[in-house]
Amino acid sequence: MTNLWHAFLSLAGAFVASGTALGQPTTDAFPCPQQIADVATCYSAKMPTGALVLTAMPKKWNGNLIVFAHGGPGPLPVNAAPLSAGGFARYAIEVKLGYAWVGSTYRYLGFGVRQSAEDTEQARQYFSDRFGKPKRTILHGASYGGLVGAKLIERYGKNYDGVFFNSGMLAGAIAGYQFRADLRAVYQYYCKNLPRPDEMQYPIWMGLPANSKLTLDELTARVDECTGIAKPTSARTEQQKKNLANILSVGGFRDIVLIRNMQYATFNFRDIAAITKGKSPFSNMRSKYRGSDDDAALNRDVPRFESDPAGIAALKADAEPNAALSIPVVAIHSINDPQVSVKAEAAYRDLAKSTGSSARLVQAYTDEPAHTAQSDPEIAAALDALMQWVEKGTRPSPQSIAGACKSLSATVPGPCRYHPEFEPKGYE
Numbered sequence: 001m002t003n004l005w006h007a008f009l010s011l012a013g014a015f016v017a018s019g020t021a022l023g024q025p026t027t028d029a030f031p032c033p034q035q036i037a038d039v040a041t042c043y044s045a046k047m048p049t050g051a052l053v054l055t056a057m058p059k060k061w062n063g064n065l066i067v068f069a070h071g072g073p074g075p076l077p078v079n080a081a082p083l084s085a086g087g088f089a090r091y092a093i094e095v096k097l098g099y100a101w102v103g104s105t106y107r108y109l110g111f112g113v114r115q116s117a118e119d120t121e122q123a124r125q126y127f128s129d130r131f132g133k134p135k136r137t138i139l140h141g142a143s144y145g146g147l148v149g150a151k152l153i154e155r156y157g158k159n160y161d162g163v164f165f166n167s168g169m170l171a172g173a174i175a176g177y178q179f180r181a182d183l184r185a186v187y188q189y190y191c192k193n194l195p196r197p198d199e200m201q202y203p204i205w206m207g208l209p210a211n212s213k214l215t216l217d218e219l220t221a222r223v224d225e226c227t228g229i230a231k232p233t234s235a236r237t238e239q240q241k242k243n244l245a246n247i248l249s250v251g252g253f254r255d256i257v258l259i260r261n262m263q264y265a266t267f268n269f270r271d272i273a274a275i276t277k278g279k280s281p282f283s284n285m286r287s288k289y290r291g292s293d294d295d296a297a298l299n300r301d302v303p304r305f306e307s308d309p310a311g312i313a314a315l316k317a318d319a320e321p322n323a324a325l326s327i328p329v330v331a332i333h334s335i336n337d338p339q340v341s342v343k344a345e346a347a348y349r350d351l352a353k354s355t356g357s358s359a360r361l362v363q364a365y366t367d368e369p370a371h372t373a374q375s376d377p378e379i380a381a382a383l384d385a386l387m388q389w390v391e392k393g394t395r396p397s398p399q400s401i402a403g404a405c406k407s408l409s410a411t412v413p414g415p416c417r418y419h420p421e422f423e424p425k426g427y428e
Contacts (some may be wrong), residue, residue, distance in 0.1 A: 025053065025126055032056060035092040045126060049107040051119045053126050055100070062098035064387070065134035067124045067160070069152065070103060071143030071167075071372060073111045073268060091140070093376040093412065094383065100134065102127040111271035113173070113319040117152035120145075124159060136161045136390060138383070142372050143167050143340055146331075147176070150321040150348070157326040162390040164383055165331040167372040169340045171347035172320030173272065174281050174312065175427050176340065179251070180265035181205050181282035181305075186250050186289060187262065189302045190243045191226035194219075194266070205282045205305045207269025216263065223262050229255060242293070249291035250298070257338050257371075275318050279311030321348065324355035330386040330396065331363045332374055335422055339371035346426035362389075364398040365422040375414030381405035398422075 025045040032042040036056055043055040068091065095101050104123040106116045124137065139160045141149025146168015153163055169176045184204045188194060195201055202209050223229055227244035228236030236244070248255055272281065283306050292298045316322070333345050345363050352361040364382065366374055374382075381404040385396035402418035409416050 030054075033092070036095045040095050043130075045130075047104070047107070047119070047122055047126065049119065049122070051107040051122070052105040053102060053123045054105075055102045055127060055131070056095045057100050057131065058095055058098050060098055061100055063135040064099050065124070065127060065137045066094050066099045066101045066140050066164075067120060067127070067137060068101060068103035069116070069120045069139065069141040069145030069148040070106075071145050073106070073109060073116070073144055073271075090372070091142075091379070093380055094140070097380060097383070099138075100127070100131065111173075111268040111319075112275070113148055113151050114317075116145075116148045117155065120148060120152055121156045121159070136387070138162050138164060138386065138390075140164045140166075140383075141168055144169050146170050146340075146344075147172065147319060147321070151319070153325075153327065154321065154323040160327055162327055162386045163329040164386050165329065165333075166374050166379065166382070167333055167337055167340050168331060168348075169344055170321065170331065171344040171427065173315055173318075174320065175347055176344055177264070177269075177272075178282060178427075179341070180261055180269070182284055182287055182289070183247070183251050183261055184265045184269070185284050185287075185303045185305070186247055186298070187223075187226075187265075189298060190246055191222070193222045193226060203280065203305050204303045205269065205280045205284075206273045206278070207266045207271075210270065210274065212270070214266075216267075219262060219266055220259055223259060227258070229258055246292040246298075250289050252291070253338050260339070272315060276308075276311040276314040279308035279314065280305055281307055281311040281315040283307035321351055325352055325357040325360040327360065328386060328389045328395075329361045330382050330389070330401075331361070332378065332382050332401075333363070333365055333424075334370070334373065335365050335367045335419060335424075336369040337371050338369070341427075342424045343427050346424045349424075350426060359395070362396050362398070362401075364401045365419050365424070366417040367419055368417055375416070377405050377408040377412040377414045377416055378418065380408050380412050381416075384408075 025047050028044055030042045030044045032040050040056045040058045045053045047053060102123045104119040106119045137160050139149050139153060146165040149163060149165060150170055153160060188204055208214055228240035229244060285304055285306050289295060289298050289302060331345060333342050335342050349363060352358045366378055381401050384404060385401045388394045389396055398420040402420045405416035405418055
């Protein structure tokens with residue numbers, strides 16, 4: 001989930017407090033975050049769906065628009081008031097480069113790709129109605145917003161000139177979320193508290209029953225109860241240390257993302273169960289778990305679940321790209337992304353190949369050990385490469401993007417960490 005989602009929610013809370021009524025969206029000026037306050041004017045509007053739209057209009061507009069699809073999705077509706085608008089800084093470079101910028105909170109903070117794509121398209125339409133048709137319209141999807149964007153262009157591609165993804169979940173939810181389904185099974189083997197033995201039992205892949213009242217804080221408390229994740233290492237019991245070490249080793253990720261992955265694998269999986277009408281799109285019947293202190297016992301006794309064809313079909317319809325690329329796409333991704341595996345890019349590359357649209361896709365790779373953490377010059381270089389492709393027909397390469405980043409770093413602060421020769425392997 002990107003920090004910009006936090007900015008959206010903070011602005012949304014303030015906007016709702018202003019008392020603007022539902023109906024036709026009303027545009028209100030809004031103080032820009034300090035990162036762009038000197039170069040732009042900002043506006044907010046509430047859509048009839050309930051989604052909030054945020055716009056930044058540069059004082060020196062280059063005539064082009066970036067439509068942003070944010071990450072997440074939020075595991076539960078949250079109180080927006082405490083969340084900081086400072087997350088807008090994450091992509092402030094785009095506004096500083098002269099692009100107008102618009103994005104939607106999405107009407108629902110949980111999982112639902114097609115609906116989120118519709119909300120993003122409505123944000124684009126709102127901008128055009130309110131500020132006029134831009135010269136070029138670029139879709140930017142980050143993290144989960146990459147999957148939203150990939151589905152959006154399949155339906156609304158004619159409204160866009162190009163696409164930029166960073167750290168996008170482009171493989172679709174089944175392949176992209178399988179590791180979290182496995183996490184829930186492994187977690188339950190060690191922790192046995194989601195559900196507890198005296199609570200209503202439910203299939204682990206489902207995340208939670210539809211009527212569960214479990215909160216984010218209560219989930220965190222249960223994970224901490226089992227692993228001590230919220231405590232200093234010195235305050236953890238030996239059993240907690242053992243549980244945590246096994247879960248992380250089998251899962252293959254770091255402790256800093258355990259809570260976030262458990263949130264997704266709990267609350268978002270409940271959303272997915274609603275989309276699939278209770279039919280499982282995931283299976284761990286053939287998963288072989290490795291890296292624990294007793295793999296034989298783990299694989300023998302871990303909870304197992306099988307997928308259902310109807311569940312697979314329903315989730316693919318909502319959350320898996322399946323069409324040829326109709327416009328130029330530049331995607332960048334960290335080789336070491338701890339939240340959305342770089343393998344997602346291999347899946348998108350294979351889709352482009354299978355649909356005969358490889359010529360419309362360029363992928364480049366950085367090596368920061370964090371999610372959606374590409375630097376300003378890395379983002380600016382990829383975006384400029386896309387614009388050159390859109391306007392002049394000059395298809396970039398990973399090498400040309402890396403070279404452009406080094407040139408830009410003289411004036412745009414930040415590192416260039418591109419690895420032009422890297423090619424990701426796909427999911428097994």
